[in-house]
Amino acid sequence: MRQMSEALQHDIVIVGGGGAGLRAAIAVAQLDPNLSLAVVSKVYPMRSHTVAAEGGAAAVIKDNDSFEAHCYDTISGSDWLADQDAVELFVDEAPRELIQMEHWGCPWNREPDGRVSVRPFGGMTIERTWFASDKTGFHMLHTLFQTLLQYDAVKRYDEWFATKLLIEDGRCQGVVAIEMRTGQIRCIKAKAVILSTGGAGRIFPFTTNGAIKTGDGTALAYKAGVPLKDMEFVQYHPTGLPGTGILITEAARGEGGVLLNKHGERYLKDYDLGEPLEVDDPKHPQKRTMELGPRDRLCQAFMKEHEKGNTIESPFGDVVHLDIRHIGEKKINKLLPFVRELAKNYAGIDPVHEPIPVRPVVHYMMGGIHTDIDTATPMPGLYAVGECACISINGANRLGSNSLTKLLVFGKRAGVAAAKYVRSCGKFDDSSLESQTASEQARIAAIFNRTSGNERIAAVRGDMHHAMESGAGIYRHDATLATTCEKLAMVRKRLGNIQLDDRSNCFNTELTTMLELENMVDIAEAVAHSARQRTESRGSHQRTDFPERDDQKFLKHSMAYRTEDGTPRVEYLDVVITKWPPAKRVYGEKPIESGA
Amino acid sequence: MPQETITLEVFRYRPEEDKQSTFQNYDVPYHEHWVVLDAINWIKDNVDGTLSYRWSCRMGVCGSCGMMINGEPKLTCAVFLKDYFPKVIRVEPLVNFPVERDLVIDMDGFMEKLKSVKPWIIRDDTDQMDQEYLQTPSQLAAYKDFSMCINCMLCYSACPVLDGDPEFIGPAALALAHRYNLDSRDKGNEQRQDIMGAEEGVWGCAFVGECTEVCPKNVNPAGAIQQAKIASTKAWYRSVLLPWGKR
Known part of the structure; x- marks a missing residue:
């Protein structure tokens, strides 16, 4: 391995260059151009997985919508596990942030009068999803990245892979990172660090997430002693393409698409999601009903249909049909062009003429690094935002199209909070940061130079995938979760037996893949153990041995702390309730007025 | 088997x-x-x-x-x-x-070229955060295709000009500059004119059209560059013939 060179130094280091990180960076650059700001990302920022978000971003902008409705949809969608103070703040800030995106050039779809258009999404009382056809994440990410380019003072470390948080004096004071082009391991000192590294869908085999979504920042915080909150809540998206797991956006249903079983029936009618209207009925699709029910309930309905033998066999597992043919070619091309392109390329069918085969697929981590509503973690100097963080506005099930908005609202908040912190935090002991970097370099060199061991990365990763899919999927049980935990412990042991082929310093992706696998095993264990200990069913976490929600015991966030052997110790934290006391989640009819 | x-x-x-x-x-x-x-x-x-x-x-x-x-x-x-x-x-x-x-x-060269075309909204006024800027569907359609670039670099590999002249700004970045010039919310045309109208800008393009052929997202950078050449010519004439007037 390369010898270490001199430490780099900044006021704020942002790790992760997706939507949240870039929004935070712009906030810092605008607030105080004199602050030294760096963005460290393992990929060029425009490759970040925000790019793959399709359907849109939620914010109240239309006269028929309201603050209360967006709060209620989010909180009921979360199965009352969201912190309501965070939700209120989020809903209040959301319109300003989307208008800001508009002013920065995001090509939102428009009404004839020039105002932005909105579309309905699952679990919404009123349509409020802003969209840029069905490539909203792509447009937002590129708009943010291009906007950031005007700030000369921002230093980017593109294709630098962060491996460790530097902690001294009880504060986070920087990161260690590998410059991938040279293989050098560098100390980057900072007064504050913002983690915005995205989710960890790649701990499962079948996911909409890109290869880079390995939960690196989440694992760094976890290893540094910061708790991970609500990790048992993993969102499956009801409509992924079989085989690849490529996402077909919920907007396909928002525009009127329907789900059919092998008998051609709209099977959701059997799952407490209301009555179907004909597709040519002007009131179709009805909000919070049938195909516009929440994601967790739709995925659970698929599993039940599968049990009944009503799903359709395919070479890549059973599917149901997403039928958008009645929307018509013209509207599909205007509103859902990417859906058509993806279905043609990766399912071999043209959705203008044939239904799209789909099945539930791992999509989003509701849980993540524990933060307060200012994105601060319990570790002074460390902030987290985006999918890697848990504030929480998502609770047990995220409302579709809240996540893109969340990147903006809390991304800005993270930038502002970190800037405020570094201007007042004073000086502290940083004498050991370089020796910590040297130890980290030695740890990585040991992996790099290992000449014993007969395991390959792909085999160990495959067994982690199998453990997660077989025991920690949509329906869970103590027995299956116990097996998953045991298997993950075995997987962890095998990490030490992996020998790399690649001994080159330049762009060694085998080494970074190995470090990503270590991170994923940490996160997989946090998910599985947190799931095992939550003996109730809530939102995306469904226990066949505990099928009811238990507010007495579990109206609480789980908090997983890493112990020395890698397994977590799980504690609990009360949920913040402001105006919406826990109630039954009702879909398919007018929601019960609650709270406000 | x-x-x-x-x-x-x-x-x-x-x-x-x-x-x-x-x-x-x-x-x-x-x-x-x-x-x-x-x-x-x-x-x-x-x-x-x-x-x-x-x-x-x-x-x-x-x-x-x-x-x-x-x-x-x-x-x-x-x-x-x-x-x-x-x-x-x-x-x-x-x-x-x-x-x-x-x-x-190595993408360093492209990242610099991208920044050089100022691919962001340029305006003099300060942001009023209470409402969106109005933009009609036809104003959106004027630039939408050129906003679809994923920076995959296929067009740079296909471009015969870049084969001989690495300084050429190239199809993706020029199309993006044109995208902002066409955006009804943007007032940065003039600020982009120096780079667009330079030798390594739109005039470097030999209009072979390979970039448009290989683009996986139907951005049509060749079309963007041709449109930009016309706009650049008009700007030049205005500056020569009406040097005292407002461009």
């Missing part, structure tokens, strides 16, 4: 170890539904962990996995083995870029 295979002939180069590049052949299981990227991932996972390349979304939107496939720039997540089977598939890094290692190209 034994598993059918397909051969990938892959460009290899490690700057520290290799004096020059070589090709290495890998026999990969043939599956009709596999894209070329699946085959490359199979090699990395099962046979040779030293092969380096970039990839992420595997759905044609992150722009990471562009490579030369049998001499043509392609997104490897969007081309299928079945389009080449049973012939050998030659996999090389995108041309017109320095190679960092194996299939990984």
Whole structure:
């Protein structure tokens, strides 16, 4: 391995260059151009997985919508596990942030009068999803990245892979990172660090997430002693393409698409999601009903249909049909062009003429690094935002199209909070940061130079995938979760037996893949153990041995702390309730007025 | 029946170890539904962990996995083995870029060019956050296609001008500049004129149109550059004929 060179130094280091990180960076650059700001990302920022978000971003902008409705949809969608103070703040800030995106050039779809258009999404009382056809994440990410380019003072470390948080004096004071082009391991000192590294869908085999979504920042915080909150809540998206797991956006249903079983029936009618209207009925699709029910309930309905033998066999597992043919070619091309392109390329069918085969697929981590509503973690100097963080506005099930908005609202908040912190935090002991970097370099060199061991990365990763899919999927049980935990412990042991082929310093992706696998095993264990200990069913976490929600015991966030052997110790934290006391989640009819 | 295979002939180069590049052949299981990227991932996972390349979304939107496939720039997540089977598939890094290692190209030059065209909204007024700027569907349509670029760099590999003149700003960045010039919310035309109208700007383009041919997202950079040439000419005439007037 390369010898270490001199430490780099900044006021704020942002790790992760997706939507949240870039929004935070712009906030810092605008607030105080004199602050030294760096963005460290393992990929060029425009490759970040925000790019793959399709359907849109939620914010109240239309006269028929309201603050209360967006709060209620989010909180009921979360199965009352969201912190309501965070939700209120989020809903209040959301319109300003989307208008800001508009002013920065995001090509939102428009009404004839020039105002932005909105579309309905699952679990919404009123349509409020802003969209840029069905490539909203792509447009937002590129708009943010291009906007950031005007700030000369921002230093980017593109294709630098962060491996460790530097902690001294009880504060986070920087990161260690590998410059991938040279293989050098560098100390980057900072007064504050913002983690915005995205989710960890790649701990499962079948996911909409890109290869880079390995939960690196989440694992760094976890290893540094910061708790991970609500990790048992993993969102499956009801409509992924079989085989690849490529996402077909919920907007396909928002525009009127329907789900059919092998008998051609709209099977959701059997799952407490209301009555179907004909597709040519002007009131179709009805909000919070049938195909516009929440994601967790739709995925659970698929599993039940599968049990009944009503799903359709395919070479890549059973599917149901997403039928958008009645929307018509013209509207599909205007509103859902990417859906058509993806279905043609990766399912071999043209959705203008044939239904799209789909099945539930791992999509989003509701849980993540524990933060307060200012994105601060319990570790002074460390902030987290985006999918890697848990504030929480998502609770047990995220409302579709809240996540893109969340990147903006809390991304800005993270930038502002970190800037405020570094201007007042004073000086502290940083004498050991370089020796910590040297130890980290030695740890990585040991992996790099290992000449014993007969395991390959792909085999160990495959067994982690199998453990997660077989025991920690949509329906869970103590027995299956116990097996998953045991298997993950075995997987962890095998990490030490992996020998790399690649001994080159330049762009060694085998080494970074190995470090990503270590991170994923940490996160997989946090998910599985947190799931095992939550003996109730809530939102995306469904226990066949505990099928009811238990507010007495579990109206609480789980908090997983890493112990020395890698397994977590799980504690609990009360949920913040402001105006919406826990109630039954009702879909398919007018929601019960609650709270406000 | 034994598993059918397909051969990938892959460009290899490690700057520290290799004096020059070589090709290495890998026999990969043939599956009709596999894209070329699946085959490359199979090699990395099962046979040779030293092969380096970039990839992420595997759905044609992150722009990471562009490579030369049998001499043509392609997104490897969007081309299928079945389009080449049973012939050998030659996999090389995108041309017109320095190679960092194996299939990984050096993007530094592009990142600078991208910034040079000021790809952001330029206005004099301060943001009023209470309402969106109005933009009609036809105003949106005027630039929308040019906003679809995923920076995959296929057009830079296809561009015959870049083959001879690495300073040429290139199709993707020029199309993006034009995208902002066409945006009804933007007032930055004049600020972009210096770079757009320069020798390495739109006038560098020989209008061969290869960029538009290879673009996986139908951005039509060649069309953008032609439109920009006309706009640039008009701006030049205005500045020469009416030097006292407001441009």
